[in-house]
Amino acid sequence: MKIYGLKNCDTCRKALKSSPDSVLVDIRTDGMPEGLLETAYGQFGAKLVNTRSTTWRGLDEAERAGEPLALLRAHPAxxxxxxxxxxxxxxxGWDQNTRAALGVS
Incomplete structure (x- = not known):
C-alpha cells in the first residue's frame, strides 16, 4: 500500500502508523507517478483539492480559478x-470510512 502525502502532515503520519507495511511517498519531494493525479481527479473530482488548506488561502482569486490539475501540479500541498x-x-482522506474500507483502526 502506498500513501501519497506530505511527511510533515499529521494525518499522513497517522495513516502510516496504522499501516506499518505501507510506504509514504512525499508528493512535495518525490512527486506523483505519471497518470496517478489524473486518475485520482477522475475518481474524486473537486474533493481532491483541499480548499481549507493554508496553501489555498494564500492563492489569489485568479489562481484559484485555474484548472485543478494544473493547480495540484504547481502546489502539491x-x-x-x-x-x-x-x-x-x-x-x-483518513476518515472512518477509509479506515473501515482498508481494514485498519
Whole structure:
C-alpha cells in the first residue's frame, strides 16, 4: 500500500502508523507517478483539492480559478491527504470510512 502525502502532515503520519507495511511517498519531494493525479481527479473530482488548506488561502482569486490539475501540479500541498493506493484502488482522506474500507483502526 502506498500513501501519497506530505511527511510533515499529521494525518499522513497517522495513516502510516496504522499501516506499518505501507510506504509514504512525499508528493512535495518525490512527486506523483505519471497518470496517478489524473486518475485520482477522475475518481474524486473537486474533493481532491483541499480548499481549507493554508496553501489555498494564500492563492489569489485568479489562481484559484485555474484548472485543478494544473493547480495540484504547481502546489502539491493543495491535494487533500492522504491519497492511498492499494492494489490499484484509490482512497482519499483518513476518515472512518477509509479506515473501515482498508481494514485498519
Amino acid at each position: 493543495l491535494m487533500k491527504r492522504p491519497l492511498i493506493e492499494r492494489d490499484g484502488e484509490l482512497f482519499l
